[in-house]
Amino acid sequence: MEHFLLQLFIFLAAATIAVPAAKKLGLGSVLGYLIAGIVIGPYGLSLIGDIKEVMHFTEFGVVMMLFLVGLELKPSLLWQMRIPIIGIGGAQVVLSTVAIGAPALFFLSWQESLAVGMILALSSTAIVLQTLREKGLMDTPPGRSVFSVLLFQDLAVIPMLALLPLLATGAAHGGEHHGAGLFDIQALPGYLRILVTLLAIGFIFVLGKFGSRPIFRAIAATRVREIFVAAALALVVGISLLMTMVGLSPALGTFLAGVVLANSEYRHELESDIEPFKGLLLGIFFISIGASLNFSLIGNEITLISALVIGLIAIKWMILNLVGLIFRMAPKERRLLTVALAQGGEFAFVLFQFSKTNGVLTDKLIDPLISAVAISMFLAPLFFILHEKILARDSASEDERDSDVIDRSGHKVILAGFGRLGTDLGRLLISAGIRPVILDHDASNVDVLRKFGFEVYYGDVTRLDLLEAAGAGEAELLIITIGNVAKARALVRLCQKHYPRLQIAVSAADRAAIYEFMDLGVTVIKRETFDSALALGCDVLQLLGMPTYEAHRLMRLFRRKDEEMLPELHRIFKSDRDNYVSMYQKHNADLEELMRMDTNVDMEEIDRAWTAGNPEE
């Protein structure tokens, strides 16, 4: 026990020191963990014992991460991503396998080459997703392409596990027995195995779709928070066990469970409960990768391993570029894809181990490859940093180049919300030659807009990383057309704090919302339904026989009077609020005040010039 606590302390302390230091240096948390691992590992201070065991245990962090990723992906969204997942992901895995396996043929048998090709085609879900999230790129189009590929790779692990034993040339080492202790699926005949597997997946769907709600409701009703945490953990661990039992990837199983639960009202609670566990486990997992770097091997075989690392990264980079070209990605998107995925992944550790026990690959072959994969993973966050530096420089030079044509279409405008109001507003802007950057949380909208070549960002508009990605730092104007007042208000506050130069125009849902925006100092505020009410009223007056132009002018006069009344109403609203008048009473009082002021408006003043008789007569 004491030994365990000591080990735990060393891991946690190393992380606590290394991660803030790495962040301060702009290196990101993943590099921090990796460096911490090297420092406390056998080639550093030699503070920790069995790294393999630790790594094996903390791999579970990847499982949790995929559960969380699943929670953020609604089934409908996943369905929309089927083409990038299968297309881009499939192309990357198949082409990389071939491109890595082919040169290996010079040195190895075809079975070994194929095994190495498959295993090295995979990238590091853990490092890449963690980094993408940290940089706020998860919800951007290139981020989604990267995610699609990673998801396909996780899927591809399953057939690989099935295929690898067939490639065996040497004797199987027996050793590890696949499957959990509870139940051994290998003992069943083939058709039953498939049946059990399908049943297990079906069970996850049924549980997520129908079982979870009453269970979570009952647990939430107890109001004991740790029980909810326990239930959430039990869910993830249980599904992993089930998946391992039927021979599927636990990560994939929990990912599916997450997707099924994405529409659940307990989604946010599940997220916040699992998040810290995931973070810690992943952190320790990264530390153990750092610690597992075998420096004596690397020292002895420096030429071979460097060649392997460079070859691995170069081949994957070229294949990713090719895939990007095939799928007609924009250069910027392609660059992120290549930078993000040109490394080996943690699945490689698992699969190398697996192929060793199945007699496909030998120790002599595996050891340098494992070191190469680990080094490439270590380099991945560094590539991200390099990528950002290049990107920053490029966008700076792009700005310079664009400035001479800025008058026509160079206006940078962000349109938050592309609903009923935003759609027409956006069309108007486009007709004036201004293409706004659109932020929206409706996935189907996002798809249509993308098809027309718009720069669209999907997600919660009050997230700073999303605003940043949309270019709020350089934009001139932000237009807010989201109906949710609390969100709109939060967005205004956020922009005033972080982008004080950004002009803001809002559409307000109702009067109360107008007053709130006035309090925040927004000057361009339009009430969402006011103009259509007036336009309809104008038509109605005509139906009743009022001449068109008179009806129009009456509408215009009414609008002006309404605008003139606004400051007074705002004052009344504020004093009421200070007196804690209830919302219901308040609405009535507002309405009364409005009606009273309307009757005071002298509608006769309209057209005095045209209607006045000559008093001289």
Next chain:
Amino acid sequence: MKKILILFAHPAISRSTMNRAMKEAVTGLDGVKVHDLYRRYPDFYIDVEYEQRLCEEHDVIIFQHPFYWYSTPSIIKEWLDLVLQHGWAYGSEGRALEGKCYCHALTAGGDDTTYRSRGANLFTIDELLAPFRATANLCRLRWLPPFAVLGIHRGLPDELIRSHARDYHSLVTALRDEQLDLAAATNSAYLNSNLAGVIRQP
């Protein structure tokens, strides 16, 4: 010092060069209010009370505009229709504008030779402005001939644009500082036909 109100009307200011240059030449001058009608009333819904107050507060009213169809852009007609109310601008009680100076500063495509009885346009600018002159008369305004920049269809060289804008600036400041010889100015065809001759040196 007199206070000058310039009622500016150009529906497509981004396509204008002469009018824009003239407007810029007088914008921001002390005692000069440039009031852009199309900007303030894009839907022609003119705030009558506000316009009347503006007129009352100033001593000289200038309509600056391009010459459209031998007249002003339509918003000026709308302005006249609505703002010049009986009992305020005219009629036995209407004396709000009495004695204020009034003129047009206009730009026209054809040159001076076309605005003659034998020219392409059959009438002189002065004749074509007759309704405005009559309006001025009814409202007891003091009519001055127009400041006219003619022949702009051919396109004016930059240097000429700048010199017209400078002239306009001199005219407006002279009106403001009461250095315009009103009697001499009234007798010239255009205010700018002999600007140096009608501005008294201080």
